[in-house]
Amino acid sequence: MGMTISALAKAGGVGVETVRYYQRRGLIGTPDRGAGIRRYDAGDVRRLAFIRSAQGAGFTLDQIGELLQLDAGQDRARARALAAERIAALDGKIAELQAARSALERLARQCHASQEGPCPIISAFDRDGVTMVSGSG
Template identity: 70%
Template sequence: MKPRTIAGLARDGGVGVETVRYYQRRGLLDTPERTGGDSFGGGVRRYGDEDVRRLRFIKSAQAAGFTLEEIGELLALDAGQDRRRAQALAAARLMALDARIAELQAARSALQRLASACSASSQGPCPIIAAFQD
């Protein structure tokens, strides 16, 4: 295990230090105790490889479209081994992604038709501009 500071954790996890602190406030990442200080405080928090893995999981889950609340639930489910609920969350996310993909494909088709109509004639207003003004 390579101990690292919060800056090292953020760097290795591909996020900023404030993002790490935000995830800690949300309960997604643990905040380790400070070590090496004197009786007046000080010291440094040290993070390990498991913290990096958890941070990368959070980033990957966000990229897949999970909310931070859902990510927190997934992390809790992992600790409790509730695969059925984790599968249900994944299935719901897949359905939402499929719906979004369908919306984007419809928007792409509409824009493609407008672009074709725009290039078909040089007379009158451009259909693309007219479509977005309505």
């Protein structure tokens, strides 16, 4: 006897609505109602685990859908291409985060170096003379 959608969701570490969303996206099948209730099996648990693992690697749901459609023995080139796209996106994000870290380090050094004038950290986030950090509210 299979598991209910709530048991599947629990096994996958997600909520029931997430499972339903994946079903609407075509990532997980929707079994027929047997005796009025849908039952899921170990294959559904594996598929849910695959989706969550691929999301952890940063793949989009569209890319995950494509990965799920690929034949593990025949479509290696496309799987590599999808991985290369993801690696390039990660490299871009890493560069962006490193630049943000460097800028914040510079601002922190400037703030520490002098007690005169406005704090460089706060001033950096000030737009049109209106400070984005407020003491009220």
